[in-house]
Amino acid sequence: MLAKLEMLIALAKAQHFGRAAQSLGITQPSLSAGIRQLEEQLGVKLVLRGARYGGLTPEGQRALIWARQIVGDTRRLREEMRASHHGLAGHLRIAVIPTALTMAARLAARFEKAHPAVSFTILSRSSLEILEMLENLDVDAGITYLDVEPLGRVTCSPLYREHYALVVGATHALAGKTTLSWGQLADVKLCLLTPNMQNRRIISRNFQRANIAPPAPVESNSTIVLIATVKEGGYATVLPREHAAFLAKGHDLEVIPIEGMDAPEIGLIVQHQEPYTPVIQALLQTVKSLSG
CATH class of the missing domain: 1.10.10.10 (Winged helix-like DNA-binding domain superfamily/Winged helix DNA-binding domain)
Incomplete structure (x- = not known):
């Protein structure tokens, strides 16, 4: 059956x-x-x-x-029995919102150091796609927003809060600023993530609260495309600060913190079905160590 x-x-x-x-x-x-x-x-x-x-x-x-x-x-039972005979081993599939990919890489690297027999597949997906994939058993875990939309019956393990920054070229009019407010972005030409991404919807809400509507002629579901567009000149983008700093490193770009507004929580989610397999339990423990 x-x-x-x-x-x-x-x-x-x-x-x-x-x-x-x-x-x-x-x-x-x-x-x-x-x-x-x-x-x-x-x-x-x-x-x-x-x-x-x-x-x-x-x-x-x-x-x-x-x-x-x-x-x-049944899959969890198989993994439990395999772990009892051969130790912690297997393959973890994790779907991640684009702005948390650097954190996903850090999580996988720390986990692999402790458990080298476990391999990873990390997929970039929207927050809604992550929930669907988790429900359909297509992934074992997700890294997504915890306090923005209903998540259903899942176990959440917080990682960090997302604070935002403007990324600009060295010759941009706002280059050299130490901080910015959302209201100062009113006339900035932007490239942003596509509207199906939760990050874009959060940024749009911050714009609305600041009563501004800056132009965004370029959209992409890839943060790499956004940084490359800024690097070509004339554009700026809004990204989480840590992710922006990682992508901008080595390029002639500036990352300027934006103060105020939303700072949503990012974390790991897994289906709430105890007992967890030894691999998932170890993953939750690794997330706890990272967040600490």
Whole structure:
């Protein structure tokens, strides 16, 4: 039944029989047959079928919740047993908001020093994508905003608060300033993260509170693109101070702190399903040491 529950999870995620089958490395007829067998075993209809996938029935939605829990518990059991025989080992998948990637790298490096048999995949994603990936078991943990939007049933481990800075070239009109207020950015031509990023929405709220609307002709989901655009001249960008300092290092750029307004909390989130695997427990302990 476990394989069939994984088929249901994949189908709910892809919302398409062909794409779901491809993600599992099986044929579409095999997927369809597996879903039908699961329906027969449970005695209910799970999927609305027509010319194409029509969504899950109410029973299917409920079964999906159980499927995620059962598959997640099974994976945790396997990891627990492996750790008891071979020590702490495995692979951690972490989805991270773009502005926290430098912290994610620091976390992975510190963890790897203590537990060299654990490898990492670090993915840059929006805050909403992180929650979706965590729910679908596509990642083991996320690094995201803790106090900006509802996170659901997760365990949160704070890392730091995000304070902002303006990044400008050495010849920019604001170069040389020691600090700035949000109101001083009214006429600054900016390049910013795309509106689907929580960081952009936070910055926009700070602009609104300061009663300004600076132009932002260039948008990107990559902070590297933002820094490169500033480096080309004529633009400035707003980024978290530590992340900005890391990206600006070695370039002829200045990082000027912006005082006041929001300072949202960033931290690690994992699904709240105890007991945690030894690897996740060790990850939470590493986050605690970093935040301290």
